[in-house]
Amino acid sequence: MVDEHRIFAESLATALTAETDVEAAAVGTVPAAVHQLERAGYDVLLLDVDMAESQTLLTLVRERHGELRPVMLATYDDPRRAAQSLTAGANAWVAKDSSLARLLVVVRGVLREETHVPPALLTGVLRELTHDRRNRTEHQRLVASLTPRELEVLRCMLSGLGRKAVAERLYLSPHTVRTHMQNVLGKLGVHSTLAAVALARRAGVPPAD
Known part of the structure; x- marks a missing residue:
């Protein structure tokens, strides 16, 4: 259980631990959560969606703890953030004011690899996911218009390399890299690196190794 409101988190962890098949621990920061996850194995992560680094923690969980099932706890329903x-x-997405019984249903459900979204939120979430999918497809189409060299340059940009570093990595002159970068911006229809x-990340382009 990760929530900045420690009293809430600890109270909820205590209530959950009262169940015969549940053991729970509460922390108040993302770094503390990362440390806790490295120390012990957990099945479910209850995460306050309003924490500043909640999305960062989700990314880390996906990369390092693929077996962990995150459940987002929200003070209010927001289809965009849920999506x-x-x-x-x-x-899963669960309201903080849900009953303990409801939360347990969700926790046990995600352990069976179910996805839980409140019925009243489902239509909005599906709409957002459809919109995101369309945007991703369009972004992928734009990326597909790049030449192999331009794609290499874009991947270097994703890695945070500047023009000089890209030139050294790809054995090109800085002037040539500048031309490639301008072509990349033009083909992607954007005006800045x-x-x-951002567009490349949404399209799923990996950074340079």
Whole structure:
């Protein structure tokens, strides 16, 4: 259980531990959660969606703890944020004011590899996921218009390399790299390196090794 409101987190962990088949622990920060996950094995992560680093923790869980099922706890329903969380790897979205019985249903459900979203939120979440999928497809189409060399340059940009570093890595002149970067921005329909990197990430382009 990861929540900045320690009293809430500890109270909920205590209530959950009262169940014969549940053991729970509460922490109040993302770094503490990372440390706790490295120390012991857990099946479910209850995560406050309003924490500043909640999406960062979801990404880390997906990369390092693929067996862990994240459940997002929210103070209010938000289809956009719910869709973002599900896309990032969450298995469920639950209101903080839900009953303990409801939370246990969700926890036990995600352990059976179920996805839980409140019925009233489902239509909005599906709409957001469909919209995201369309955008991703369009972004992938734009990336597909790049030449192999331009794609290499884009992947270097994703790795945070500047023009000089890209030139050294790809054995090109800085002027040639500048031309490739301009072509990348033009084909992607953006006006800055940051925008190009953001679009590439949404399209699923991996950074340079």
